[in-house]
Amino acid sequence: MLRHALRLAALAGALTAAAPASAEAVLRIAMTAADTPTTTGLPNNGFEGMRFLGYPVFEGLVLWDLTRTDRLAGLRPGLAESWEQAPGDTKTWIFHLRRGVTFHDGTPFDADAVIWNLDRYFKPDSPQHEPAAAGITRARAPIVAGYRKIDDATVAITTTVAASYFPYMAVYVLFTSPASFEKAGRDWAKVGTLPAAGTGPFRITRVTPREAVDLARNDGYWDAERRAKVDRVRLLPIPEANARIAALRAGQVDWIEAPAPDAIPSLKQAGFAITTGSYPHVWPWFYNSGATNSPLKDVRVRQALNYCIDRDGLVAFLNGTAEPSVGWLKASDPNFGNPQNRYKLDPQKGKALLEAAGYTAKAPLALKAMISTSGSGQMQPLPMNEFLQESLKQNCNVDVSFNVVEWQVLLNAARAAPDAPQLQGANTLNVSSPSSDPSVMARYFSSANVSPKGFNFAQFKDDAFDRAMAMLAESTDPAEIAAATRAAHERLVDDPPWLFIVHDLNPRAMSPRVKGFVSPQSWFVDLTLVSLQEGATR
Structure with missing residues (x-):
């Protein structure tokens, strides 16, 4: 709690120091990032960086x-x-x-x-x-x-x-x-504090690392119909969920990303708006199948873990702000296909697969997972991973230990080679992923894109998957593309490169002052649509 109090005190100081002299409409957003994303024109901090310091600028x-x-x-x-x-x-x-x-x-x-x-x-x-x-x-x-x-x-x-x-x-x-x-x-390094110039509907006016980035409306934006409604946006990194909630309740910010699920009922009761919506997001563990002597080289182990976790229990724990994931795509997606494996909590099947792979009650499977404290699309990583740790132990006697790092460190690890020292022996990485289109599927799973060249951290190589992706890439026929996507996805389920856990429902909490927000089925948002209503109270 002391750390939260100190963080809020620093936040209040930043807000006071940066407050504009005139009565401008300033939208204040609390991000999950531990630091301000980089501001040279291609931000770090994953898709949260793109959401707020990428496309708007x-x-x-x-x-x-x-x-x-x-x-x-x-x-x-x-x-x-x-x-x-x-x-x-x-x-x-x-x-x-x-x-x-x-x-x-x-x-x-x-x-x-x-x-x-x-x-x-x-x-x-x-x-x-x-x-x-x-x-x-x-x-x-x-x-x-x-x-x-x-x-x-x-x-x-x-x-x-x-x-x-x-x-x-x-x-x-x-x-x-x-x-x-x-x-x-x-x-x-100096470009990032100039600030740098883009072409977007907002321009950067000030960068204060670890504290805030200030944006102003670009009145000369090339698309006159899409010019922003607010005068300014202030972006604040507040990685702790409880600190973000406290800042919203105190009126220090207008919008927070990823509110803690157990706080959502009281926020609604206090008059704050809670937005949720389906979007292409999967919250998995990436298997480090390529590391020397990795137990995850065995497909039976990879499948077993997918039968050993209580997804429904985790969704209930998250107050319904997620839905179970049994593949890279949602089960309701027409491109999900018809895989042989239909993952659900089935400890008997999970234990049988582990035993067939050589992991018994006397010689249990042990895994080391690298996880983050917060980050873009990471939801509530610490309590969620503790839930999974307990679920795997109770259901299938799998021992899990954690290496907890900052989000950007985890992202960098996801682009490393399987035995890279920066992984510190991790067998899995908890990195949230988009599942928006075939290009992302190719980026994460094509054998041509194995890390460190690309994002295929699992070193996944499945010939049937690669054939389906080649057909998809070369075709312009929508029916052929859909059939190839289904075939490719079936291989992701039956030869799983990841532990599929949940799909996020993208919760945000906002002051009633915030108007016009659209929650698209995307990792990104259009800040030009948002306005602020003066005088609105909770």
């Missing part, structure tokens, strides 16, 4: 459509007005850039700026190469092979393989003004 050629709640978020034109595969060459995509767009610093967004940023991510010997941002981007778009300027308003990007889903990867490649890099003396 820096944009991609392709953007998410975050205006609907009735279906998975799709794509819309962003800094490119349109795109298509080159005639006769399915590995090359042509992007037609939006004309007349400028960065926040007034410099033009054009093909030269696109190539400059692509060099920043994909050309290690370029003067502007940014290793941290490059590592994140290359993991999210691992099939970029080359790119070139066609003219001032057209660029071509070539991929290593034909990929019908490449626009879903392009959405994660964000663009920063080259002038920001020059202004900072070609030092990315």
Whole structure:
């Protein structure tokens, strides 16, 4: 409690010090991150970083459509007005850039700026190469092979393989003004505090590491119909769930991510709005199957663990803010398929599989899990993992120990090789994952994307899965793509690279002052839709 009190005192000081002089509409958001995400144009801290310091400030050629709640978020034109595969060459995509767009610093967004940023991510010997941002981007778009300027308003990007889903990867490649890099003396560490210039509906006005990042509405935003309604946004890292709740109750913030489930009834009773909604999110343990002598090399062990956990009990523990996960996709998804394994709590089957793999009551399976204290999509990782620890022990006599680290440390570990020292011998990593589209499926599970090259931390290699993904990537027929997706997903269930645990229902708590918020079926949100009603009280 003392740590929470000290954190809130620091928060109050930050709010007071940064309060604007005029009566501006300032939306104050408490993130789960332990630190402010990086502000050079490609933020760290996972998709929470992208949610608040990615898309609101820096944009991609392709953007998410975050205006609907009735279906998975799709794509819309962003800094490119349109795109298509080159005639006769399915590995090359042509992007037609939006004309007349400028960065926040007034410099033009054009093909030269696109190539400059692509060099920043994909050309290690370029003067502007940014290793941290490059590592994140290359993991999210691992099939970029080359790119070139066609003219001032057209660029071509070539991929290593034909990929019908490449626009879903392009959405994660964000663009920063080259002038920001020059202004900072070609030092990315200084770019982050300039602040850096993007093209988005908000611009960064101040960065105070560990305390806050301030944004202001970009009144010159290129899409006049999507200009923000609030004057300013203040983003505050508050990793402890109880501290976020205390800040909301005290009126120090207007919006908190991931409220503690046991506090939701009292927050509702006090007049705060609680939003939840289905979105493409799975909360698993990544198996470290590739490590030397890993017990998880045996598919029977990987399947057994999926029969040994009480998902329904965990959902009840979370006050209904999640639903059981028995695959990468939700069981209700039409692309879930018809796998042979239908995971549920079945200790008898789990124990039989473990015994067949050599793990008995006298020689039980022992696992070391690396988990975080908080983070993007991590829900309530400490109590949830303690629940799983007890569930695995009671149901199947599996011993689990934890290595607890900060979220960014865990994310970095997920991109490491299986025996990397930074894993400290971890057999599993608890890293929340999007499940939004086939490009993400390829990124996490294709054998071509094993870590440290890509995000396939489990070193998953299943020939039937790879064949299905190749068919999906090469086809433009929706029926063929759906059939291939189902076939690929069936392999993820029957040859599980992960322990599938729950799907998050994305809870947030907000002051009644917050109006216009849309909870899309996405990891991201559209802050331009949000307004503040003055005078509203709890």
